[in-house]
Amino acid sequence: MNRIPSPKAQTAHEGADRPRGHGRTCGGGEQQHAMQPTRIAICPSTRPAACQQRDIVLTELTVMEDGDWALGCGHEELRLRELEEARTRALQLEKTMRWWSDCTASWREKWAKVRAERNRAREEASSLRERLEGATAELAEARRERRGMSADNARILREAGGPRAETERRGEEGEGDGKDVDDEDDEEGERQEEEENHGDDDDDDDDREGGDAEGEPADAAMTGVNRAGKEVERMSSPEQEPVRDTQPGKRSVALPSNKDTTLVEEPWEKRRDAGNYRRGAGPAGRLQEAAVASAVEEELARATVLRLRLDESLKTLLKEREDKSELTKTIEKLEAEVLQWSLKNEELNKSKQEALKQLALLREAHEAEMGRMTEDLEDQVSAHSSMDKKLSDMRAELERLQAENAAEWGKRERLDTEKLALERDNKKLRLQLDDLEEQLSKRRKQTASASDADLRSVQAQLYEKNKELCDLRHAYGKQRKAQADVAAELAHAQRRAEQSEAEVKKLRQRVDELKREAARAEDELDETQNQVRRLQRSLDEQVETSENLQVQLEHLQTRLRRQQTDSLFGKKRSGGRYEPSEGGAAGSEEDDGNSS
Numbered sequence: 001m002n003r004i005p006s007p008k009a010q011t012a013h014e015g016a017d018r019p020r021g022h023g024r025t026c027g028g029g030e031q032q033h034a035m036q037p038t039r040i041a042i043c044p045s046t047r048p049a050a051c052q053q054r055d056i057v058l059t060e061l062t063v064m065e066d067g068d069w070a071l072g073c074g075h076e077e078l079r080l081r082e083l084e085e086a087r088t089r090a091l092q093l094e095k096t097m098r099w100w101s102d103c104t105a106s107w108r109e110k111w112a113k114v115r116a117e118r119n120r121a122r123e124e125a126s127s128l129r130e131r132l133e134g135a136t137a138e139l140a141e142a143r144r145e146r147r148g149m150s151a152d153n154a155r156i157l158r159e160a161g162g163p164r165a166e167t168e169r170r171g172e173e174g175e176g177d178g179k180d181v182d183d184e185d186d187e188e189g190e191r192q193e194e195e196e197n198h199g200d201d202d203d204d205d206d207d208r209e210g211g212d213a214e215g216e217p218a219d220a221a222m223t224g225v226n227r228a229g230k231e232v233e234r235m236s237s238p239e240q241e242p243v244r245d246t247q248p249g250k251r252s253v254a255l256p257s258n259k260d261t262t263l264v265e266e267p268w269e270k271r272r273d274a275g276n277y278r279r280g281a282g283p284a285g286r287l288q289e290a291a292v293a294s295a296v297e298e299e300l301a302r303a304t305v306l307r308l309r310l311d312e313s314l315k316t317l318l319k320e321r322e323d324k325s326e327l328t329k330t331i332e333k334l335e336a337e338v339l340q341w342s343l344k345n346e347e348l349n350k351s352k353q354e355a356l357k358q359l360a361l362l363r364e365a366h367e368a369e370m371g372r373m374t375e376d377l378e379d380q381v382s383a384h385s386s387m388d389k390k391l392s393d394m395r396a397e398l399e400r401l402q403a404e405n406a407a408e409w410g411k412r413e414r415l416d417t418e419k420l421a422l423e424r425d426n427k428k429l430r431l432q433l434d435d436l437e438e439q440l441s442k443r444r445k446q447t448a449s450a451s452d453a454d455l456r457s458v459q460a461q462l463y464e465k466n467k468e469l470c471d472l473r474h475a476y477g478k479q480r481k482a483q484a485d486v487a488a489e490l491a492h493a494q495r496r497a498e499q500s501e502a503e504v505k506k507l508r509q510r511v512d513e514l515k516r517e518a519a520r521a522e523d524e525l526d527e528t529q530n531q532v533r534r535l536q537r538s539l540d541e542q543v544e545t546s547e548n549l550q551v552q553l554e555h556l557q558t559r560l561r562r563q564q565t566d567s568l569f570g571k572k573r574s575g576g577r578y579e580p581s582e583g584g585a586a587g588s589e590e591d592d593g594n595s596s
Contacts, residue, residue: 080414084417087421088425093369103359111348113451114348118341121341125334128330128331131327136324138320139320139321139324142317142320146314152306153307159299160295160296160300297536304532308525311521311525337458459496467507
């Protein structure tokens with residue numbers, strides 16, 4: 001390489017061309033050596049590496065020409081200083097690389113924690129969705145069962161009303177008033193069908209707690225039984241309305257709230273017609289009535305059993321509806337939390353991207369600096385190699401003579417300089433380590449406090465909102481195992497355990513209350529059954545009283561007929577003296593009056 005010599009090199013050549021004076025002493029040479037390194041020592045900071053190497057070579061040439069030992073020592077000192085500068089740069093680069101590696105490791109740990117928390121939240125949301133789907137399926141099955149039970153109840157009530165209508169029709173055909181009774185039966189059948197349809201519509205409704213009344217009975221004897229069943233339904237379901245009698249003109253048996261029985265009297269003509277029918281029916285009619293009564297009792301028992309099953313299904317539906325509402329609330333809260341976590345995740349992604357951008361910029365700067373340093377080192381190596389080749393021939397004799405002395409002196413100075421440099425480096429490294437430890441401790445405290453606050457807030461929200469979920473307890477156990485090394489997490493885990501114990505106590509109290517309510521409901525059912533039995537007894541007593549009254553009516557009618565026949569015979573005997581035409585006319589008139 002062709003290089004332009006510097007002014008310092010020219011002065012060095014001029015000094016070398018001067019004649020050697022015998023009056024020069026070693027002290028003067030030492031003074032020149034002391035001045036020369038001071039000028040060369042400024043070069044590393046103000047001049048490029050090529051100029052430095054050229055000046056070093058020129059100084060070595062002057063040393064060889066002058067034969068001054070001190071100039072060789074100054075050259076070695078310059079080389080040692082340059083090596084120290086290169087070492088400091090390498091150490092700084094190593095420190096920066098370590099710092100960046102630590103930063104990347106901390107970022108990786110932080111993102112691993114965030115990913116684990118996100119995965120946990122997703123798993124919890126999926127488990128809650130599965131539980132919600134199971135609850136909806138169970139609710140749909142319960143609704144189907146309720147609708148089937150309501151349909152069975154309506155069918156049983158229709159079957160119970162069929163034989164009663166037939167007996168009513170037969171009895172009224174015997175009396176001769178078939179047309180009016182048929183009209184009334186048609187009206188009652190239409191009204192009963194409308195009420196049954198209304199009850200089916202109410203059963204199909206999801207918000208209704210129990211079914212409405214199925215309709216009023218068509219029989220006079222079954223009105224009391226149906227009213228008793230409706231009272232049972234009214235006690236079991238609070239949304240039912242009391243049944244009113246829409247036909248006050250018909251003969252019926254009323255059962256008021258004070259459990260007293262009253263018989264609605266009818267006109268004398270209807271009673272007489274009923275007595276004629278009873279007398280004409282005979283034992284066959286009584287057997288039919290007994291069969292109808294037994295069928296009615298069986299249907300009543302079946303209706304009570306179905307009503308009990310309906311009450312139980314309604315209770316289960318209420319519980320399932322409450323569970324569903326709680327699950328929907330928890331799902332909404334969890335969805336809100338998932339949204340919050342997604343927002344946090346987006347913020348963390350943004351911060352991560354910014355940090356990655358900064359890291360890329362710093363890496364580029366580091367790579368550029370490393371490239372510059374490698375170029376400088378390559379230039380230095382090339383310069384050293386070229387100069388070594390040039391100086392190898394010139395330094396052969398000098399190395400032979402100065403081998404031992406220069407080696408010992410160089411070793412001594414090198415060791416001293418290395419020792420001093422190492423001491424300085426150790427001091428600097430200790431100071432830097434202290435600073436780094438302080439910074440790391442501060443960062444750890446900050447990160448620990450921030451992470452503890454976030455975790456406490458999130459866990460408090462999660463565990464307050466999900467009191468009755470066992471899956472969250474399992475997740476909490478995992479989280480507690482994963483963070484067992486942190487002392488602050490242990491305290492929080494103890495607090496959560498206390499909260500869970502309080503929740504368990506509350507749940508136990510709730511279970512006890514539910515048991516008490518179930519016992520109360522059973523007591524109420526027993527009371528309703530007793531009332532039904534009492535009403536049945538009162539109905540039987542009224543039937544017996546009605547039969548007794550009918551027997552008395554029959555006796556009275558027989559007496560009246562006997563009296564009438566006796567009076568007729570007496571009149572015939574007394575009127576035998578008159579003309580037969582007049583007697584016949586009078587008898588026909590009397591017969592017409594009796595028949596009327």
